[in-house]
């Protein structure tokens with residue numbers, strides 16, 4: 001007799017699923033029987049992940065090359081998904097990057113690109129699939145923000161602001177989805193082992209020396225479980241939860257000084 005799994009007959013689209021947290025999020029869904037669409041820019045890496053997940057979990061895994069930082073990238077990805085005859089029940093908006101450093105003298109394309117990928121594409125994909133989720137009364141959205149979402153981030157200002165947007169947007173959608181059967185969660189990781197640090201240039205900040213990074217699989221598991229339980233916000237790890245919970249009680253000017261200090265080069 002075949003055992004039915006939670007995700008049988010459903011498909012999860014996971015963005016940023018070529019490396020890092022996205023790969024492990026895709027694996028969490030695959031393990032429960034969801035078919036997976038993996039999106040990112042690096043085709044070879046996507047193919048390798050898709051093959052591994054399909055073989056290990058007996059699911060359908062489809063790699064889709066997409067630059068979601070490009071304007072309209074979300075719609076082009078959705079068009080390609082439709083052309084391939086696939087549908088989407090769950091959107092995992094994980095693709096994102098950060099850039100450390102002062103706003104002054106920073107590269108404009110890099111700063112705006114963060115908003116395009118971390119926020120614009122996330123809203124675009126959610127907007128495309130949201131009506132179907134509501135009509136089907138199932139599925140939902142798992143958005144990856146950051147502990148950066150809980151306060152402004154001097155010396156990494158646009159990244160922190162982009163993640164505050166993700167948190168605010170996700171919480172609002174969680175409320176809008178109340179009693180519909182559609183689940184919404186916002187995953188807020190603290191420092192996590194992945195390629196993020198190299199691209200963001202945060203490896204030489206004081207923050208990077210304050211403690212160990214969590215593994216991307218443990219972060220992904222927490223995000224996946226939170227989404228399955230329709231938990232509004234999931235901050236990973238005790239230390240990160242404690243810090244995030246203290247933020248509202250700190251005087252704003254002190255908080256800004258503290259974050260600036262943490263984001264300063266060693």
Ligand SMILES: NC(=O)c1ccc[n+]([C@@H]2O[C@H](COP(=O)([O-])OP(=O)(O)OC[C@H]3O[C@@H](n4cnc5c(N)ncnc54)[C@H](OP(=O)(O)O)[C@@H]3O)[C@@H](O)[C@H]2O)c1
Pocket residue numbers: 015016017018019020021022039040041042043045066067068069070094095096097098117144145146147188189190191192193194195196197199
């Ligand atoms: N690692 C941390 O410490 C940490 C902490 C808090 C929050 N986060 C968040 O967690 C999420 C995942 O990051 P990660 O740590 O796993 O970083 P990562 O290892 O750098 O992975 C980022 C993923 O996003 C994809 N990506 C980047 N630019 C893209 C684009 N223009 N279009 C489509 N895909 C793109 C990358 O694939 P390609 O390069 O192949 O496109 C990769 O799959 C991000 O939203 C990040 O902000 C990370």
